Amino acid sequence: MIYIVGTGAIGKALAVFLKLSGQQVTLVRGSVDDLPETRETVRVRISADQEMTADLPVQTLNSVTSLEGPVLVAAKSYGNENIAEKLAKMSKDVPVCLLQNGLNIELPFTGKGFRELYRCVLMVTSQFAGDGTIAFKPVAACPVGVISGQESVLSALLDQLQNRWFTFRMENPIQPLIWKKVIANCVFNSICPLLETDNGIFHRNPGAMRIAESIIMECIGIAGRFGIVLDDREVRDMVLAISHASDGQYISTLQDIRSKRPTEISTLNHAIVGLARSLGAESLVPQTRILGDLTEIKSRL
Known part of the structure; x- marks a missing residue:
């Protein structure tokens, strides 16, 4: 069973x-x-x-x-x-x-x-x-x-x-991939709900992808402080691969907000920001923090 x-x-x-x-x-x-x-x-x-x-x-x-x-x-x-x-x-x-x-x-x-x-x-x-x-x-x-x-x-x-x-x-080890996917999810689970759009936005819209790249770089910097060394190009490629493969589908956080359910943003953007804060480095993740905060506010409206 x-x-x-x-x-x-x-x-x-x-x-x-x-x-x-x-x-x-x-x-x-x-x-x-x-x-x-x-x-x-x-x-x-x-x-x-x-x-x-x-x-x-x-x-x-x-x-x-x-x-x-x-x-x-x-x-x-x-x-x-x-x-x-x-x-x-x-x-x-x-x-x-x-x-x-x-x-x-x-x-x-x-x-x-x-x-x-x-x-x-x-x-x-x-x-x-x-x-x-x-x-x-x-x-x-x-x-x-x-x-x-x-x-x-x-x-x-x-x-x-x-x-x-x-x-x-x-x-x-699985931890580097966990971090890569968490960073990708910080992108999808904040930007897509705020734009009210599907996962395909990143391969379709250069402006959205530029914001995604900023989040990627912020989060990779924090990962490095914890001994997780990541290549920003690999994370970017992961975001684009997911965006292409799930074009037209909606990320879980947007589905949760629309259904008035709690979201998992606390284990994504907020978790990264919390780790940065524990290092006295919260100033290194401004966009990750703002987009996470906006997503949480939206989920409560």
């Missing part, structure tokens, strides 16, 4: 792909505790003429009493304290893989003593369409690395997760 905590567009899409690949999968609501177990038919569109469907069991964290296999956490990262606490009561030995963006989102799990903990850098986009179908687009294979545990256990987990549509690869 594979448990996927989080019933958003990422978790549901992966659940469909794993089910169609022959795995037993249970979706687990990450933020609702007291609903009865149900079944849900989930449809995922991977191209204009290709749609995939699977019938999936859906539980809550309270209704799961034991873990019989690995746990994939695809819920919003601001819920990690609650998720880690409830999973720890069942088992700290099953593999747990975080399919989330953001800096230091693994800390609630390391603090609870999970022994096999891994992080995945998401290189896919997924969003709900108006008819409830999930529109899924892969950018590249998603790298997964060890936070605590053994590479052999991670290798076995990745063998279990492999499918044709949502693909994974091992990457150690």
Whole structure:
């Protein structure tokens, strides 16, 4: 059994792909505790003429009493304290893989003593369409690395997760890629919501890309202070690759704002600014801070 905590567009899409690949999968609501177990038919569109469907069991964290296999956490990262606490009561030995963006989102799990903990850098986009179908687009294979545990256990987990549509690869050390993706997400999750536009804006609009490049340079400077040496051209290329591959799709923060849900900006722009502040270097990230603050204000309006 594979448990996927989080019933958003990422978790549901992966659940469909794993089910169609022959795995037993249970979706687990990450933020609702007291609903009865149900079944849900989930449809995922991977191209204009290709749609995939699977019938999936859906539980809550309270209704799961034991873990019989690995746990994939695809819920919003601001819920990690609650998720880690409830999973720890069942088992700290099953593999747990975080399919989330953001800096230091693994800390609630390391603090609870999970022994096999891994992080995945998401290189896919997924969003709900108006008819409830999930529109899924892969950018590249998603790298997964060890936070605590053994590479052999991670290798076995990745063998279990492999499918044709949502693909994974091992990457150690994973921290440089985590930082690269966080910086890319600082770009997408602040600029796109403020402009009310889709992810394709950066390859279409030179002005938007210039702002993106400023954020990239600010964040790379802070990463370097923590021993993470990154090439600005590689991060720029990542932003453009994501922009091309997900042209027409909307970043999760914009989807959250439109749906009046909390956003993850605290683990992106605000996290970078917080690290800069801890070094007495907040003045080095002015645009990252302002765009993060504006995004948070917009989410509360």
